[in-house]
Amino acid sequence: MRIEETLQNSITNVLKQLYGIDAEVNTITLQKTKKEFTGDLTLVVFPFVKAARKSPEAVANEIGAAVAENCPAVASFNVIKGFLNFEINKNYWVDFVLQNADAEKYGFKTADSNQAPIVVEYSSPNTNKPLHLGHIRNNLLGWSVSELLKADGNNVKKVNLVNDRGIHICKSMLAWLKYGNGETPESSGMKGDHLVGKYYVLFDKHYKEQIKELVETKGIDEEEAAKTAPLMLEAQEMLRKWEAKDPEVYALWEKMNGWVYSGFDVTYKRLGIDFDKIYYESQTYLLGKETVMKGLQDGVLFRKEDGSVWADLTGDGLDQKLLLRKDGTSVYMTQDLGTAQLRQKDYNAEKLMYVVGNEQDYHFTVLKLILGKLGFEWGKKIHHLSYGMVELPNGKMKSREGTVVDADDLIDEMVATAEQTSKEKGRSDEGTDPQEQAHLYYILAMGALKYFILKVDPQKNMLFNPQESIDFNGNTGPFIQYTHARIRSIIRKSQEQLHVDLSQNPDTASVELNDKEREIVKILHDAPAIIDQAAQNYSPAMIANYVYDLAKSFNSFYQDTPILREENANVLKFRLKLCDFVAKVIKNMMGILGIEVPEKM
RNA sequence: GGUCUUGUAGCUCAGCUGGAUAGAGCAACUGCCUUCUAAGCAGUAGGUCCUGCGUUCGAAUCGCAGCAAGAUCACCA
Structure with a gap:
């Protein structure tokens, strides 16, 4: 038996015998004796002085004497104010070393692979730009927490959700078509994710120029210009084509995503992280849409006049939340409703963990609420492991200002x-x-x-x-x-x-x-x-x-x-x-x- | 404005469910390589634990209020 447990038991008995105090064994907390005092473990006796009707020193001395009497492992004790310090027999420590030194994984529990897993999602990159320091924190944290939970005896599955669809990737694709001259990772010697990222930046550059030009020549305001700039319209058109599975667009999308994946693989490998399963948003967002439609039928969600679909969370002290745009396309929340279900179905998890930055705290509160409203009991199993941002001396990393640490x-x-x-x-x-x-x-x-x-x-x-x-x-x-x-x-x-x-x-x-x-x-x-x-x-x-x-x-x-x-x-x-x-x-x-x-x- | 998070030494951070005189590292200053690896060790200096009130025998830790910083409240993800 570990020494803490032995002492706790003994102290519980002694409290009962001496003062008639009924204390739960696990409420007896022992702390490590501070360096400046002699002893190994310390009991703070203040909580018992009232019931004992004696001075702290007297109580400590009485408990100390009685425990020392009963426990051979206690070599001696001393009392300083209300602190009872036990010194543990040298033999206990020596035996402890000799009994455990050869253990391959002292302190680790072994996981039962039959028990329901904790599914940990982390990384979750967008496929339009390379990974930066913020992603590094996410990746290291997600991987490490997974290992930590394993060490504590849990069955853990690491999963990644790749945000591979949406307007952002269309922007890179469009810029590559327009300005790329067929450049490839091979021809340029660039890592695939960096190459695609380069065109994402290029899109932004030309897009901004167009906006500026529109504002100057046509005299419209910036917001309007941003919406009507030809590049943006083309990107949106490309997204529509993608959703309609236009073969050319689809082929380009697969090609460029492929470049990004092989780039990510290199970085993941250098970081030493891995996954048990990778989900792709392009494969899960439709399930999210279906779910929303069903929720609409069941009357849990509602449709506004313009055709958009919403969840009403005002009863929970929150706002209304958009789930489908008026044109029927899905938003971030929609696809997360889909992936969560898929994951639950795949793993029947004990816990669904999401390692995501604290900027998305609100998103996950809402996600859990909506899942609950839709009747998914397991929504309660979602846990958002929210972590803080990595900041630079002059604030947050901003890709537009070139302050991103690659x-x-x-x-x-x-x-x-x-x-x-x-x-x-x-x-x-x-x-x-x-x-x-x-x-x-x-x-x-x-x-x-x-x-x-x-x-x-x-x-x-x-x-x-x-x-x-x-x-x-x-x-x-x-x-x-x-x-x-x-x-x-x-x-x-x-x-x-x-x-x-x-x-x-x-x-x-x-x-x-x-x-x-x-x-x-x-x-x-x-x-x-x-x-x-x-x-x-x-x-x-x-x-x-x-x-x-x-x-x-x-x-x-x-x-x-x-x-x-x-x-x-x-x-x-x-x-x-x-x-x-x-x-x-x-x-x-x-x-x-x-x-x-x-x-x- | 509402909500959430954070605030500890010049800087970066520990301080677990309340317990003894609040700890490390970096930076500064002193020592220690003829001895098992000096990426180390030993030491000096450095504190209004953001502020105030409260709970408690006891508060950096819990509660309330305030101040400051950040995040969020998108037909972005």
């Missing part, structure tokens, strides 16, 4: 920085395979980037300053990767030079724990609770902060405690076991973040 560029820069940093440290040792070297730079770069993004609480907006490249020192991914590499180096040497047999446990009689070791052991001991907590909060940031604490404590220990130079064979072996345990937990926790850890660096 995903591919950023990754390239990170890799270059990693290589440069590595060389400055004189770590580009000769003799190593260049491919291995390149892989190291890549995982360090991605480690820095991923950690930088994931360590921030998802809910909060975060700031990225392109001027100051992401750090490799301090509270960073590479710091943790470095710690891992150091440990692996020690383990290697213990095998190659000292031939220590780690498959046998040491005799623990002579093993004592110094403060640093005890600190590390306690952090390791927390791993299961941290995974649990992080999963409940959908927060990879909690994992990031945990693994940083662990690495930091290890480095402090490493600095002043000899490991390979330890002469007592049992102590040596115990320390190696502890090191190995730390390395594994670092590796596994970083794995949840999607960060690889190197054997050497």
